[in-house]
Amino acid sequence: xxxxxxxxxxxxxxxxxxxxxxxxxxxxxxxxxxxxxxxxxxxxxxxxxxxxxxxxxxxxxxxxxxxxxxxxxxxxxxxxxxxxxxxxxxxxxxxxxxxxxxxxxxxxxxxxxxxxxxxxxxxxxxxxxxxxxxxxxxxxxxxxxxxxxxxxxxxxxxxxxxxxxxxxxxxxxxxxxxxxxxxxxxxxxxxxxxxxxxxxxxxxxxxxxxxxxxxxxxxxxxxxxxxxxxxxxxxxxxxxxxxxxxxxxxxxxxxxxxxxxxxxxxxxxxxxxxxxxxxxxxxxxxxxxxxxxxxxxxxxxxxxxxxxxxxxxxxxxxxxxxxxxxxxxxxxxxxxxxxxxxxxxxxxxxxxxxxxxxxxxxxxxxxxxxxxxxxxxxxxxxxxxxxxxxxxxxxxxxxx
Numbered sequence: 001x002x003x004x005x006x007x008x009x010x011x012x013x014x015x016x017x018x019x020x021x022x023x024x025x026x027x028x029x030x031x032x033x034x035x036x037x038x039x040x041x042x043x044x045x046x047x048x049x050x051x052x053x054x055x056x057x058x059x060x061x062x063x064x065x066x067x068x069x070x071x072x073x074x075x076x077x078x079x080x081x082x083x084x085x086x087x088x089x090x091x092x093x094x095x096x097x098x099x100x101x102x103x104x105x106x107x108x109x110x111x112x113x114x115x116x117x118x119x120x121x122x123x124x125x126x127x128x129x130x131x132x133x134x135x136x137x138x139x140x141x142x143x144x145x146x147x148x149x150x151x152x153x154x155x156x157x158x159x160x161x162x163x164x165x166x167x168x169x170x171x172x173x174x175x176x177x178x179x180x181x182x183x184x185x186x187x188x189x190x191x192x193x194x195x196x197x198x199x200x201x202x203x204x205x206x207x208x209x210x211x212x213x214x215x216x217x218x219x220x221x222x223x224x225x226x227x228x229x230x231x232x233x234x235x236x237x238x239x240x241x242x243x244x245x246x247x248x249x250x251x252x253x254x255x256x257x258x259x260x261x262x263x264x265x266x267x268x269x270x271x272x273x274x275x276x277x278x279x280x281x282x283x284x285x286x287x288x289x290x291x292x293x294x295x296x297x298x299x300x301x302x303x304x305x306x307x308x309x310x311x312x313x314x315x316x317x318x319x320x321x322x323x324x325x326x327x328x329x330x331x332x333x334x335x336x337x338x339x340x341x342x343x344x345x346x347x348x349x350x351x352x353x354x355x356x357x358x359x360x361x362x363x364x365x366x367x368x369x370x371x372x373x374x375x376x377x378x379x380x381x382x383x384x385x386x387x388x389x390x391x392x393x394x395x396x397x398x399x400x
Contacts (some may be wrong), residue, residue, distance in 0.1 A: 001266075001381045002130045003399040004108040006159030007081050010042050014079025015138055017050040018070045019088030019116040021060035022139055026181030027086060028052075030142030033182055037141060046079045058090030067097025070120065075099075075106040081157060084113030084120070086137045091116040092277055095123070104128045110157060113137050114375065115305060118270030122278070125268060125381040126289040131399070133157065134270055134301070134369070135377030143176075143184045149374035156377045163396035164376045166191055170335065171373045185373045194365040195261060195390055196353055203390060204349045204365070259390045263362045265299030265329040267384040267397065271370070272304040276315045279322050290327045297329025299384045302352075303370025304336040309343050309351045312336060316355040325356060331363045332386060332395070334370035364388060 007013065022031035035045055048069045050060040059066050073082055100123070111120055112133035121132040135153040143150065148167065155161040169187035176183045196202040268289070269275075278284055290298050304312055319325060336348050349365060356363070364386065368376045378384070382397040 001125075001399075002108040002128070003382075004081070004110045004131065007043075007110065007157050010044065011080040012044040012046050012078065013038060014046045014048065014073050014082040015051050015085055016048040016069050016073050016082055017053060017060035017085040018066045018094055018120065019059050019084065019091040019113075020086040021051050021053050022085045023052050023054040023060070025178035026176050027139045029181035030139035030176075031085065032142070033144070034138055034141035046073075048073050051085050056090075059088050059094065060085070063090075063093040064097050066091075067094040070094065071097075071099045071103055074109065074111065075102050079109070081110040082112070083138045083141075083157075084111070084117045086139060087113070087115030087117060089116065091119040092274070095119060095283055100127050103130070112153065112157060112377070115271050115371065116274060118274035119278070121380050122268075122270045122275065123283055126285050127283065129381070131379050131381035133377055133379055136375060142182055144182045145184060147185045147187070147374050149185075149368065149376060153377040156379070162398065163394060166193065166376070166393045167368050167374050170368065172339075174373075187374065191368065192366060193388065193391065193393055194349060195259065195388065196357075196363040196365075197259060197261065198360045198362060201259065204353075206347050206349055207353060259388070261362055261364070261386070261388040261390065261393075263299070263330040264383060264385040265297035266293045267299050267301060267378055267380055267382050269301035269378075269380070270303075272302050272312065272315045272319075273306055275302075276318050279318060279324075284322075286322070286324045287326075290324065294327040296383060298325075298327050299330050299332070299386070300325065300328055301332045301334070301367075301369055301378055301384075303334030304338070305371045307336065308338050309336075309341050309346050309348055312338075312348065313346060313351040313355065316352055320355050325359060328356070328359055328361055330361045330386065331356065332367045332369070332384075333363065333365040334368070334375075335366050335372040337371045339366075339372060362386070364393060367393070 022028050038045060050066060050069050053060040055061045108130045110133055112135045114134050121134050124130045124132040140150055152164050168191055170189050170191055171185045171187050172189050173186055175186045194204045333352055368374055379397050383400055385396040387394050
């Protein structure tokens with residue numbers, strides 16, 4: 001895995017718009033304010049030709065111009081790292097005009113973005129063995145004041161932090177608009193993480209009694225106990241997949257227990273909307289990648305934007321049947337934009353878990369990644385180490 005050098009003081013941040021640019025409010029004013037902030041911090045800025053463009057359909061410009069801007073900026077020497085201007089709809093169409101062969105030969109540099117930018121952050125890792133940051137786009141850095149997650153993204157880009165804790169609250173309703181372009185995240189909802197352990201133990205009500213082998217988890221299994229009353233699950237049922245997972249429960253009294261969840265693997269993932277669109281195309285080299293790193297185990301992180309719960313279920317089914325999860329050692333799943341939706345008895349938890357339950361690996365859900373801010377920045381291609389007590393969590397990353 002190729003890891004770029006971190007952004008140094010007074011370094012140059014490059015900006016590209018392979019998806020939407022920052023041509024309209026509130027993104028225009030937010031991007032301008034972000035540039036002011038970065039200049040005050042001592043950084044130089046290099047803007048690509050499409051940053052303020054709105055000539056394309058679902059992206060800033062034509063696929064040809066967006067593709068050329070992306071790979072020439074990445075392979076050029078005018079910047080030290082790249083932050084995408086924004087997400088969008090049709091970044092997939094630029095891929096035929098991105099010279100991935102040249103990118104593989106160029107010195108690696110950090111690329112950061114999310115949502116539609118999965119088309120770059122994911123493919124940099126799977127096609128070019130190059131790490132990339134799944135994190136906020138440029139306009140997020142224009143908010144006043146910065147949310148801790150935005151500072152975390154900057155600290156990751158500069159190498160000051162490689163471990164991050166979940167945030168206290170999340171944003172259900174976005175208040176930023178044309179008249180209030182610099183508003184911070186409107187965090188009002190308490191963060192509550194959900195977990196499913198390899199033995200079927202879970203704190204998700206809709207899965208209770210249905211998450212264990214054969215669907216019959218009794219109370220001892222829900223508390224994470226072995227049949228002989230012991231608590232240590234060791235490496236779990238997926239030890240042969242390279243999973244360094246230890247899941248155990250610490251009895252605090254007769255009626256309660258605190259799970260101690262600890263697992264690691266090579267981080268891979270992004271926005272499911274984009275991932276399933278890549279699946280089966282000539283850009284799908286996921287099986288080659290997961291086979292190459294199978295000894296590490298693949299720690300999938302996934303979130304979704306436009307997908308409803310049925311679409312999430314179909315996306316998970318499609319990835320599973322394409323063999324993407326063959327060497328998985330665990331999952332972290334972000335809050336979907338359809339958070340709380342239920343359709344014909346299917347909710348966001350069953351949509352994911354009923355497809356991957358056969359792997360018997362730890363799963364954390366409603367994690368701070370994706371479209372319901374805030375989002376924790378994650379390095380695609382790094383070794384991720386997830387630690388949780390069932391109510392809080394931390395993800396540490398190492399560059400090995």
